[in-house]
Every structure is written in C-alpha cells, then in structure tokens.
Amino acid sequence: VRLNPNVVATELPPLLELTATAERLAAEGRDVIRLDQGAVDVPPPPAFAARLVARLADPDVHEYAPDPGLPELRTALARHGHEAFGAAWDPAEELIVTAGANQAAFAAILALAGPGDEVLLPAPWYFNHAMALTAIGARPVPLRTDPDRGFVPTPDAVAAAITPRTRGLVLVNPNNPTGVRYPDHVVRQVTELVVAEGLWILADQTYHELAFEGGAALSPAAVPGADRNVVTVGSFSKSLGLAGWRVGFLAGPAELVRQVLKVQDSSVICAPRAAQVGLLAALPDARAHAAKVRTLLSERRDRLMTALRDVGLDGFAEPRGGLFLFLALPGHTDDWAFCRRLLEREWVAAVPGATFGPGGGGSIRISFGSTPADRLAEAARRLARAVGRL
Ligand SMILES: Cc1ncc(COP(=O)(O)O)c(C=O)c1O
Numbered sequence: 001v002r003l004n005p006n007v008v009a010t011e012l013p014p015l016l017e018l019t020a021t022a023e024r025l026a027a028e029g030r031d032v033i034r035l036d037q038g039a040v041d042v043p044p045p046p047a048f049a050a051r052l053v054a055r056l057a058d059p060d061v062h063e064y065a066p067d068p069g070l071p072e073l074r075t076a077l078a079r080h081g082h083e084a085f086g087a088a089w090d091p092a093e094e095l096i097v098t099a100g101a102n103q104a105a106f107a108a109i110l111a112l113a114g115p116g117d118e119v120l121l122p123a124p125w126y127f128n129h130a131m132a133l134t135a136i137g138a139r140p141v142p143l144r145t146d147p148d149r150g151f152v153p154t155p156d157a158v159a160a161a162i163t164p165r166t167r168g169l170v171l172v173n174p175n176n177p178t179g180v181r182y183p184d185h186v187v188r189q190v191t192e193l194v195v196a197e198g199l200w201i202l203a204d205q206t207y208h209e210l211a212f213e214g215g216a217a218l219s220p221a222a223v224p225g226a227d228r229n230v231v232t233v234g235s236f237s238k239s240l241g242l243a244g245w246r247v248g249f250l251a252g253p254a255e256l257v258r259q260v261l262k263v264q265d266s267s268v269i270c271a272p273r274a275a276q277v278g279l280l281a282a283l284p285d286a287r288a289h290a291a292k293v294r295t296l297l298s299e300r301r302d303r304l305m306t307a308l309r310d311v312g313l314d315g316f317a318e319p320r321g322g323l324f325l326f327l328a329l330p331g332h333t334d335d336w337a338f339c340r341r342l343l344e345r346e347w348v349a350a351v352p353g354a355t356f357g358p359g360g361g362g363s364i365r366i367s368f369g370s371t372p373a374d375r376l377a378e379a380a381r382r383l384a385r386a387v388g389r390l
Contacts, residue, residue, distance in 0.1 A: 006115075010134040013127055013355040018339060022349040033371060033379045036349040038176065038323060041370035042296065044241040044282060045289045051281030052274060065273040067265050068257075069097025069249075073280045077249050080283055084209055084290075086222035087232065093254035096264065097247065097271045101206045101235035104250035106132045107263040108202055108231045111256060113138040117167040122153040124326065124356035124363075126176050126204065141166070142358040147328060150317040151178040155189040168200040173217050174207040177356045177365040178326045179301075179319025181211050184218035191223040191230070199229065206235040206248075209290035211321035212298040221251065228253045238323065238369065239290040240282060245275035297323060303373035304366070304380065311384035315363075323369035326353065329387060333362045338386070346382035 018036060026032040055061050068074065074091035081089050089095040098104035105128070113119055115137030121129060123142035130140040143161055145151040158169065169190070174181040194201050203220045211217050221230045231252035237243035248271075250260060264270070282289070301319050308314065308327065315328030329338055335352035342348050342364075353363030368376055 006137040007135050010131050012131070015351065015355065018343060018349060018351070021340075021343055025343070025347055030347045032347045032349065033375055033382070034349050035366045035368070035371060035379055036351050037370060038238075038367050039243060039370045040238045040241055040293060040297070040323065042241050042293050044278075045285045047285055048240070048242070048278040048282040052278045055277055061274055061277055063273060065097070065270040065276055067096075067261055067270050069271060070273070070276045070280065073097055073276050073283075076280060076283050080286060081234075081249075081251060084216065084287060085205065085219045085232065085234070087219055087251065088227075089221075089251040090254070094257055095249060095251040096257060096261065097276055098233070098250050098264070099246040099248070099268045099271045100237060101204060101233045101248040102128055103246070103268060104233035104248055105129060105202060105204055107260045107267070108233065108250060108252070108256075109133060109138070110136055110263050111259040112200055112202070112231070113167050116165060118163060118165040119167055120158060120161050120169040121357075122151070122171070122175075123358045124151075124177055124353060124360035125170075126172050127355055127357060129170050129172075129202075129204070130357055138167070139165075140357075144359045145178070147315075147317055147326075151175065151180040151326070152182055152186055153190065155186065155193055158190050158193055162197055162199070166197075166199060168202060169194050170202045170204065171220060172204040172206070174211050174319075174321030175324075176207065176322060177324050177351070177353070177360070178317065179322055179324045180317060181214065181217050181320035187218045187220060188223055191220040191226050195226050195229045201226070201230045203230055203232045205232055207238065207322035208234065209239040209287070210294050210297060210323070212294065212301065213320055217321070231256055236279060236286075239293060240279075240286055241293075242275065242279070245272060245278065247271050247275040247279050297368065300368040300371070300373050300376055301325070304368050304376040307377040307380035308383070311380050313380065313384060313387065323367050325366045325368065326363050327366055328363045335362060335364055339364060342383065342386045346386050348379050348382050348386070
C-alpha cells in the first residue's frame with residue numbers, strides 16, 4: 001500500500017521501549033522510580049465522580065454531545081477562561097470543548113497550516129506539536145533557546161526566523177520539556193511582533209494554572225489587539241487530574257473556530273460527553289484544586305532541585321511551572337544510552353532530551369509530577385551514581 005509520505009516521515013519517539021522496560025523491572029520487584037511520565041498523581045475534585053455517578057443512569061450521558069461541546073459547559077469555560085487566562089471568549093462562537101489539549105492543538109494546526117508552511121517552535125520542543133506539523137506536510141522550524149538564558153526565546157530570534165513561508169508560532173507556557181515560564185514582557189513582545197507580521201500564535205496553556213513564582217503567565221490571547229491572531233488550547237489533564245477523560249478546550253477567533261469544527265466533526269465528533277458532564281460539576285472548584293496541585297508541585301520542585309545540587313548536578317534552569325526539569329548531563333551527549341543504563345542499573349526512568357528535538361540532546365527530562373519528594377531525593381542520588389559512571 002502507498003502511505004502518506006508526510007505521516008511516514010513523522011517520527012514517533014521510541015518511548016514505548018523505556019516504558020516497557022520500566023514496567024518489566026517493576027514487575028520483577030525492582031524499586032523503580034518513574035520520572036518519565038508527564039502525569040500528576042492528584043485525583044480529580046470529588047465533584048467530578050459524584051456528578052457522573054449520579055448521572056450514569058440518564059440515557060443522554062451516553063450519547064454524542066453537540067460538536068462544539070455542551071452549551072452550559074462552554075459558558076462555564078468562558079467564565080473560567082476569563083478568570084484564569086484573562087481572556088474574553090464568546091462561548092457561542094469562540095470556544096469549543098475538545099478531547100484534550102492535544103486534539104485541540106492538532107485541529108488548530110490542521111486549520112492554520114498546510115503543506116510547505118513553516119511554523120516556529122522554541123526548541124527543545126513538545127514533540128507532539130512537531131509531529132502534527134510534519135504529518136500535515138508543514139515544517140516545524142526550531143527556534144533554539146539557550147539553557148543559560150533559561151530557555152526563553154528572544155523576540156529578536158523570532159523576528160530573524162520569519163520567512164515568507166512562516167505562518168505562525170507555537171508557545172508552550174509554562175513549558176514542556178524545559179519547565180520555563182516565559183516572562184510576561186517576552187510574551188507581550190513576541191505576540192505583538194507576530195500580530196504585526198500577520199501570523200498566528202498557537203498558545204498551548206496546558207500548564208497555565210501550574211505556574212509557580214510570579215503567578216499565572218500572561219496569555220497571548222490577553223495581549224491587547226491580539227485576539228484575532230491567537231488560538232489558545234487548554235487542558236484539564238494535569239490541573240484537575242483528568243488525563244484519561246480526554247477533555248480540554250480550544251478558544252480563538254470565530255472564523256478559525258468554525259474551521260476547527262470541521263476537523264472536530266470529522267475526527268472525534270465531540271469530546272466525550274461523560275467527561276463534559278463531570279467537568280461541569282468540577283469547574284467551580286477548578287482554581288482551588290489547581291492551587292493545591294501547584295503547591296504540591298512547587299514543593300517537589302524545590303526538593304528535587306536541592307537534592308540535585310547536593311549531588312553536584314546543577315545543569316538545569318529552575319522550573320517555574322508545570323512538572324518538568326530539564327537536566328544537562330555533564331560531558332555527555334548520548335542521552336538515549338544514558339537513559340537505558342539509568343533504568344537498567346539504577347531503576348530510574350527519565351526521558352532522553354533528544355526526544356524533544358533540536359537542543360534537547362545531552363539532557364534528560366525529569367518529571368516531578370507523580371513522585372513524592374523523598375523519592376525524588378533518592379532518584380537524585382541514583383542519577384549522580386549513573387552520571388559518575390559515564
Ligand atoms: C504542552 C502539552 N500540550 C498538550 C498536552 C496534552 O494534554 P491533553 O491531555 O489535554 O491532551 C501535554 C501533555 O503532556 C503537554 O505537555
């Protein structure tokens with residue numbers, strides 16, 4: 001059979017191998033520490049399950065929802081968007097419920113870019129965005145960021161990377177994999193630049209509610225004059241612990257949302273209705289819940305940083321939000337070989353930095369989302385042993 005060459009050229013990071021090894025070692029009784037998974041071990045607010053249990057006998061819960069999502073949920077999400085993101089979205093035309101932020105980002109990318117288009121991504125990047133662009137025949141263009149400058153892209157670098165083929169820019173803030181929270185003035189300058197060039201921004205704000213110091217970052221959608229050029233995707237996978245329920249949102253100008261609905265209808269039709277019903281009940285508690293998750297994560301971040309520094313591993317920019325720390329391996333470039341050895345010999349699972357595109361090699365991504373603080377300290381000791389053996 002003839003396959004779509006763009007999809008064939010799209011690389012799926014070979015992480016299944018690491019996951020399978022971690023699971024095998026755990027099944028053999030090894031004391032495995034999982035720093036590879038971008039997950040948070042905090043269960044969702046009780047209102048989520050309570051509402052679902054109460055509604056499961058209702059026939060409508062098992063049916064399709066309207067393509068853009070339940071109207072009452074969209075109204076509630078627009079309110080949430082205003083409070084948490086500082087953005088004003090019309091729930092009737094500018095906001096839809098999606099099957100998570102990833103589906104939202106894919107739908108947005110398909111609606112905004114086509115074959116031959118270039119899209120700028122600060123790198124190291126979140127590989128799913130690069131994969132989506134490659135799969136549709138567009139080109140992810142890395143904007144290399146400097147670890148010594150905290151992985152923050154400069155407006156000058158953005159300006160220099162723009163070509164006649166450039167269509168847009170993706171901003172993940174706070175960032176996966178680097179943990180950086182871009183300073184508001186950088187978000188503002190970059191957004192203004194992109195708007196002035198007539199390009200679009202895909203703002204992936206999966207970790208927006210999990211920013212530590214300085215509070216929530218500026219949303220590109222909240223920059224005056226930018227609302228027609230910005231599409232925002234949001235997630236409840238981490239802030240509300242709903243990863244398996246596949247529910248998130250996309251918000252942007254009405255003319256874009258109308259196009260995205262075609263992608264939505266022809267792919268998932270709608271986000272799972274049961275998840276929408278539960279989310280509607282959980283949303284009033286969402287900000288307080290996210291604050292609890294944020295406090296827990298920042299405590300773990302602190303403990304992890306201290307433990308790493310104590311063992312002499314200080315090649316990282318302080319994470320300012322989300323779940324990730326990006327650690328440079330001193331004098332080492334083959335991060336895949338390192339991660340395999342780290343897992344086989346020290347029973348610590350972490351993700352090789354090369355997975356995250358240009359600039360990622362020679363580092364590893366550590367998730368502190370689902371590992372208690374004392375285990376993070378133990379992981380740091382094992383990491384130091386593995387590095388010492390390089
Ligand atoms: C930057 C980023 N976007 C999107 C997602 C996926 O979110 P969701 O579960 O809402 O699809 C993740 C998950 O790790 C992420 O890190």
